[in-house]
Amino acid sequence: MFKKLVVFVVYIIPICLFAQDYSASWQGHFSYYNIKEVAQGNDKIYAASENAVFSLDTQTNQLEEINSVNGLSGETISTIYYSDAYELLVVGYDNGLIEIVFDNDENVLTIVDIIDKPTIPPTTKRINHFNGYNNLVYISTSYGISVFDLARLEFGDTYFIGDGGSQIQVNQTTIYQDYIYAACSGSNGIRRALTTNTNLIDFSNWEAVTTGNFTGIESQTDDLYAVRSDKRLFRVENGILTELSLYQDQPLDLRKVNENMIVTTRNQVFIYDSAFNLLSQVVVDTNNFPTELTSATIDDNFLYIGTKNFGVLKTELLNPVTFEEVHPDGPLLNIPFSLQAKSNGVWVTFGEYDLFYNPYPLNNRGISHLKGDQWINLPYNDVLEAKSLNRISVNPFKNNQVFISSFFSGLLEVNEETSIILYNETNSGLESLVLPNNPSYIDIRVGATTFDSNGVLWVTTGLVKNQLKSFDLSIKQWRSYSLGKIITDEFDNNGFADVVIDGNQTKWLASYDFGVIAFNENGSNSVKNISTEEENMPSKYVTALTLDKRNQLWIGTTKGVRVLYNTSNFFENNNVQVDEIIIEEDGIAKELLYQQYIMDIKVDGSNNKWIGTSDSGLFYFSSDGQKTIHHFTTDNSPLPSNSIRDISIDDVNGIVYIATTRGLVSFQSGSSGVLETIENAYAYPNPVRPGFDIVEKKVKIKDISENVNIKITDIEGNLVAEGQSRVNQRYSGYNLEIDGGTAYWNGKNLGDNVVASGVYLVMLSDLDTYETKVLKIMVVR
Structure with a gap:
C-alpha cells in the first residue's frame, strides 16, 4: 500500500483527493435495502445501495458499512468493482465520479477527472x-x-x-x-x-x-x-x-464468476457452467420477499442476490430453496423528509410534498424508528395505508405515543411501533379539501404539528377553512380554529412548514404565502401576521420557525433569516418589526445567510442555532448568530448532500440528526440540554486513565443546570480551572468550557499545562438557586 500511495503523490495529486474518516464525531444512518449492484473478492461480498456500500465477510459473517462517514461522497452510485490483485474497491457514480476504497485503510481516494472533463x-x-x-x-x-x-x-x-x-x-x-x-x-x-x-x-x-x-x-x-x-x-x-x-424479462446483469456465467433478470437468476449448461435457475419466493432483483454473484457454494427491497439475499447455489436476508441495520430509505429525535433515538418519515405543498404523485413509504441501536421499520403495509407521511410529534408525557402527519390521508397514531388509528374526516375533527367539480374527493392534508405544555396536540391542515386544529388526547376532543382574518380563502394557503408554541400559549405558524401567523385562542385579538417588506420580512414564504431559550422567535424564509426579539407583546404592538442579523466579515457588515433558502432552524442546549439550507449545507451559530462555530458541507464533512431537509436534536445526549436529500447522518455535538438542578451532575471518564487523550477528548461534566459556576481545584485547594455559563462558552478556547448541560475540561491548569496525576475537586454552584455540589475526578497519567 505504501508503494501505491507514493506513486499517487508523485503523479496525480492535482486530480485526486483523499477523503477523511469522520467516524469519531459522525454516524451514518443509511438504508441498505435497495441494492444497485453486488461484487465479490477477498472473501467478501460487496453490495452498493444508492449512495453507500456494505461488505459481508463470508468467513466470519461480519458486516461493515462504507458510507460518507468513512469518506464516500454520498452521490448516487451506479456500479462497483473489486480488484483482488490490488485489494481495493472501485465505486462509480451517475455523475462520473470515481472513488477507490483501499482494504485496511481509513482513506478513500476520490477521482474527479471525468466530472471535470469539459x-x-x-x-x-x-x-x-x-x-x-x-x-x-x-x-x-x-x-x-x-x-x-x-x-x-x-x-x-x-x-x-x-x-x-x-x-x-x-x-x-x-x-x-x-x-x-x-x-x-x-x-x-x-x-x-x-x-x-x-x-x-x-x-x-x-x-x-x-x-x-x-x-x-x-x-x-x-x-x-x-x-x-x-x-x-x-x-x-x-x-x-x-x-x-x-428470457421472460430483460437481463439486467451479465457477469462471469470463476467459470460460471450469471444472468440476472428482475425475477430470476440463471447460472451456467463453462459450456453454458444451466446449473441452477433461482426464483425468489415473492410471498416472503416481494421485490425485484438487480444483480447476483457467487462465492463458494452460495449465491448472493441484490434486491430492491431486502438488501442481499443469500441462498445455496445448487439448492436455492431458503433465502437469508443480508444487510446492515438501517432505515427504510435514503430520502428522509422529517425527523423527531428523543433521548433513545429518532423517528423518520420519507414524505413528501414539494416546494408548493403538492404531495402528488402520492407515495407509499412507511416510517422508521431508531430505538437505541436498532432500527424498527414500518413499511407502507403497516401504516394503515397512510400516504405522504411527513411531520412527526411525540407525546411529551408518553414517549411511545407518536402522531405522524399524512399530506393526503389524515393523522396516523402509532403506539409502541404499531399503527393504532388513522384519523380522518370520518372519526375526527379533520376535514378534507373540497373540490367544486368533484365534491366526493377526499384529500386531508395534515402538515406541521406540535404538543403544548398541557399535552394538547395542535395540528395544521392545508386547503380548508379551519386551518388549525387541536386534539385533547385526555378527553379525545377535537376543536377547529379559523385563520380567516389572515387567510380569507381556503385555497390561498397550501400548507404550513412549522408550528411552535411559546410560554403564553401563542401558536406561531410558518405559512406558505402569509409570512408568520400568530394565533392565541385566549386573546381578544387572536390572529395576526407579519409578512411585508415594511416589517423587514425578506419573503412571505416562511419555511422554518423556532423559539430559543430567551423566547425569541427565529424565522427561516426562502430568502434568509429574521428574528422577532420580543414575542410577548406581538398582538399589542402596532409596529412590529423583525430583525436581520448583521455580522462583520473581513471588516464589512453583512447580513447573516443573506438570500439563503432556509430549510430548518433548531436550538440546542446552549441556545446555539443549527440552520439547514437548501443547497449550502448546515450551519452552527452561536446563540446570537454572531459566530459561526461550524459550517458543514459535503466538502468538509460526511453530509451526503448540501440540501438539508430537516434537523432534530437529542438534547439529552447532544446528538444532532440531519436529514438530507441523500440520506440521514448524525453529529455528536456534545451540547446537551440543561437540568433544573445539579443534583445528578457527574463527570466522566472517571478515573481518567493514561490511555485517554484528555486534551482532545476532554473530561465531561454532565447534567448541570442553566446558570452555573464551576471551579476545579487540586486536593490542596489550589484553583486549576474555572468556568461560568454564558461566559466560558464552548469553542471559545477556554480550558473549561460550558455548553448547555455539559461542561468540558481539557485537563489543563491556569498555566495552560496538563495537570499531574492526582485527585481533583469539581465544585458546582447554581447561580440562581445557590445549590452546590462537589465531584471528585481521579487523573492517572
Whole structure:
C-alpha cells in the first residue's frame, strides 16, 4: 500500500483527493435495502445501495458499512468493482465520479477527472461498468470508454468509439482473444479493437461487429456472450450471433464468476457452467420477499442476490430453496423528509410534498424508528395505508405515543411501533379539501404539528377553512380554529412548514404565502401576521420557525433569516418589526445567510442555532448568530448532500440528526440540554486513565443546570480551572468550557499545562438557586 500511495503523490495529486474518516464525531444512518449492484473478492461480498456500500465477510459473517462517514461522497452510485490483485474497491457514480476504497485503510481516494472533463456533457458522464484486465480498468460510460491504471492510480486514454469518433453509450466491456469488446446502446451494436493497439483513441481502429442495442457483454473460457435489449442472449463467434436464450424479462446483469456465467433478470437468476449448461435457475419466493432483483454473484457454494427491497439475499447455489436476508441495520430509505429525535433515538418519515405543498404523485413509504441501536421499520403495509407521511410529534408525557402527519390521508397514531388509528374526516375533527367539480374527493392534508405544555396536540391542515386544529388526547376532543382574518380563502394557503408554541400559549405558524401567523385562542385579538417588506420580512414564504431559550422567535424564509426579539407583546404592538442579523466579515457588515433558502432552524442546549439550507449545507451559530462555530458541507464533512431537509436534536445526549436529500447522518455535538438542578451532575471518564487523550477528548461534566459556576481545584485547594455559563462558552478556547448541560475540561491548569496525576475537586454552584455540589475526578497519567 505504501508503494501505491507514493506513486499517487508523485503523479496525480492535482486530480485526486483523499477523503477523511469522520467516524469519531459522525454516524451514518443509511438504508441498505435497495441494492444497485453486488461484487465479490477477498472473501467478501460487496453490495452498493444508492449512495453507500456494505461488505459481508463470508468467513466470519461480519458486516461493515462504507458510507460518507468513512469518506464516500454520498452521490448516487451506479456500479462497483473489486480488484483482488490490488485489494481495493472501485465505486462509480451517475455523475462520473470515481472513488477507490483501499482494504485496511481509513482513506478513500476520490477521482474527479471525468466530472471535470469539459468536452463531455454532464448528462453522459455516468459510470456504467468496470472491467478489470491486468493492471487496467476499462470504464464503460455513457460517452465511451476511459482507462484507469490501478498500479499507478492514474487515468490513461479515453476512447470515443462511435462513428466518426462520436460519443456513444457503452454499457459493458470484456476482453476476449486479445480484443476489447464493447456493448453499446443506440443501435451502435457491438464494437471491438485489439488490446495491443497503442492508438485506440483513433476511432478508426474500432470495428463494428454487429448493430443493435446491446446492454451487456461477457467472455467465458472460449466463448463470448452478449445480451440485446430485446431480452435475447447470444453467443458471438466470428461476428456471427447465435441465439441461446430468450428470457421472460430483460437481463439486467451479465457477469462471469470463476467459470460460471450469471444472468440476472428482475425475477430470476440463471447460472451456467463453462459450456453454458444451466446449473441452477433461482426464483425468489415473492410471498416472503416481494421485490425485484438487480444483480447476483457467487462465492463458494452460495449465491448472493441484490434486491430492491431486502438488501442481499443469500441462498445455496445448487439448492436455492431458503433465502437469508443480508444487510446492515438501517432505515427504510435514503430520502428522509422529517425527523423527531428523543433521548433513545429518532423517528423518520420519507414524505413528501414539494416546494408548493403538492404531495402528488402520492407515495407509499412507511416510517422508521431508531430505538437505541436498532432500527424498527414500518413499511407502507403497516401504516394503515397512510400516504405522504411527513411531520412527526411525540407525546411529551408518553414517549411511545407518536402522531405522524399524512399530506393526503389524515393523522396516523402509532403506539409502541404499531399503527393504532388513522384519523380522518370520518372519526375526527379533520376535514378534507373540497373540490367544486368533484365534491366526493377526499384529500386531508395534515402538515406541521406540535404538543403544548398541557399535552394538547395542535395540528395544521392545508386547503380548508379551519386551518388549525387541536386534539385533547385526555378527553379525545377535537376543536377547529379559523385563520380567516389572515387567510380569507381556503385555497390561498397550501400548507404550513412549522408550528411552535411559546410560554403564553401563542401558536406561531410558518405559512406558505402569509409570512408568520400568530394565533392565541385566549386573546381578544387572536390572529395576526407579519409578512411585508415594511416589517423587514425578506419573503412571505416562511419555511422554518423556532423559539430559543430567551423566547425569541427565529424565522427561516426562502430568502434568509429574521428574528422577532420580543414575542410577548406581538398582538399589542402596532409596529412590529423583525430583525436581520448583521455580522462583520473581513471588516464589512453583512447580513447573516443573506438570500439563503432556509430549510430548518433548531436550538440546542446552549441556545446555539443549527440552520439547514437548501443547497449550502448546515450551519452552527452561536446563540446570537454572531459566530459561526461550524459550517458543514459535503466538502468538509460526511453530509451526503448540501440540501438539508430537516434537523432534530437529542438534547439529552447532544446528538444532532440531519436529514438530507441523500440520506440521514448524525453529529455528536456534545451540547446537551440543561437540568433544573445539579443534583445528578457527574463527570466522566472517571478515573481518567493514561490511555485517554484528555486534551482532545476532554473530561465531561454532565447534567448541570442553566446558570452555573464551576471551579476545579487540586486536593490542596489550589484553583486549576474555572468556568461560568454564558461566559466560558464552548469553542471559545477556554480550558473549561460550558455548553448547555455539559461542561468540558481539557485537563489543563491556569498555566495552560496538563495537570499531574492526582485527585481533583469539581465544585458546582447554581447561580440562581445557590445549590452546590462537589465531584471528585481521579487523573492517572
